[in-house]
Amino acid sequence: MTERLPPWLTRRVPKAEVLEEMKDMLEGLGLHTVCESAHCPNIGECFAKKTATFMILGDRCTRNCRFCAVTSEKPLPVDKDEPIRVARAVENLRLKHVVITSVTRDDLEDGGAFIFASTISEIKKINPPPTIEVLIPDFQGSIQALGKVIDAHPEIIAHNVETVPRLYPQVRPQADYRRSLNIIKMVKDKQPDIYTKSGLMVGLGETKEEVLGLMDDLRGSGCDIITIGQYLRPSSKHLEVKEFIKPEVFEYYKNEALKKGFKHAASSPFVRSSYNSEEFFLTLTKRQ
Template sequence: MAMDRKPEWLKIKLLTGENYHELKKMMRSKTLHTVCEEARCPNIYECWSNRTATFMILGDICTRACRFCAVKTGLPTELDLAEPERVAEAVEQMGLRHAVVTSVARDDLKDGGASIFAETIRAIRRRNPFTTVEVLIPDFQGNWDALKIVMDARPDILNHNIETVRRLTDRVRAKATYDRSLELLRRAKEMQPDIPTKSGIMVGVGETWEEILETMDDLRAAGVDILTIGQYLQPTKQHLKIERYYHPDEFAKLKEEGLKRGFKHVESGPLVRSSYHAHEQAESAKTAQAHA
């Protein structure tokens, strides 16, 4: 049964102070996109007020049409080679300690946009040597040379979301496969064993508890260090329906299960998204790594 009424614990804080407006103005002036806006993230007010944002490179039109995602789909026309430098300038102006960079899927490009990812990492580092850089990448259609281009640029964290359990992958994601995502995460770890890898699951699209635990096991077997678990929220009526809302206590249990399985950090809660509290996740994983 689809759910229409949001439970009490999904209320979002609308903090639109000075930082929020300043950030919005800067993004517009540099013609930059953020996944915060394009994917209608529920945490945009909190994150922008805290001067953190997830940059979305390679334009704002995705070549895939995943049933959970609010990003526009179609045939992209934009490939802006000056974009990495503008992202680096924005990171500098915002004084970020941790920058997150993601993109739309660009299946129209030979390397899926990997070289622009790599150049963005390098540009941020040139201007901001003390800023850690996390990238949230698509699957590059299984092009492992493209993955190597990104890994060779040595991001501080490599993130790729598996999104859902094996059984529901075809219904939830477009063109992506469960096994290809696991393979990407496994290969990333093989290429650069010291770079933490991260993945995320949305719950509430019809999965069972056992399937979530199986997905955790699969991610651990692929060497994933950091896990994020959040509630799926339907962006529009055209998108996948919500099958159920998980209670905060259930998210707490899932966090326990993840830590029991050996993830170095688990961020689990109704409003958790990939880059929510990303800086804290990075710090926590680093501390756990040091004590391993």
């Protein structure tokens, strides 16, 4: 199919100076963001607000998901000073809510969980400390690795299922749907006061019934927050967009998610897992 964007998916090109100021600061500290590495369409808006999703453990992923623009190749050695530099950036930007994610590091014994824990610890030294959200890989299902992140006690632990189980072989061939659900369940079972979160992309060929079934699976695993956004093809080498989902369908998904018991649901074409996370978290905590 042609991938000419419909009217609801057009955005202004961000001003170069807005991007450059943030890029210079991040490069000066030797840090990566998923905003840049994953070609996020919201980068201009977020950088203009002086926010970013930090991507730790380098910018090379050991997996090759067919929807993702992050480079897939042999990673560089772990930089153990990275957590300190992330905390410095958080302090420089005066962030009240921090989102940290990573590439998948299947080459490491604990998948890099110790760097997540160290980064959380360094950020908590800031006075006053911001709230912390981590978007983690599956650590190949390791309870011990996940426990390191849980014990560091961020406010939110997110792990994205990304798509419906039927499409995993095409979209996430090195991942496992049940394993991803179990990550959410293990967090909630071990530390119920940590909010759990997961996200998915639509427009990959899934049906409405499959999306609703996925919601049931997430709620059954103890997921508190769900995000749903439109898949956009990063390049011609990635999976094609099967359908551009209309805004009213996103609104339908949001309403259905809330009916199913999610504490918060963000569903619209430009929603990404970390998009407007601070505003969503404030809304959630005020509601609770």
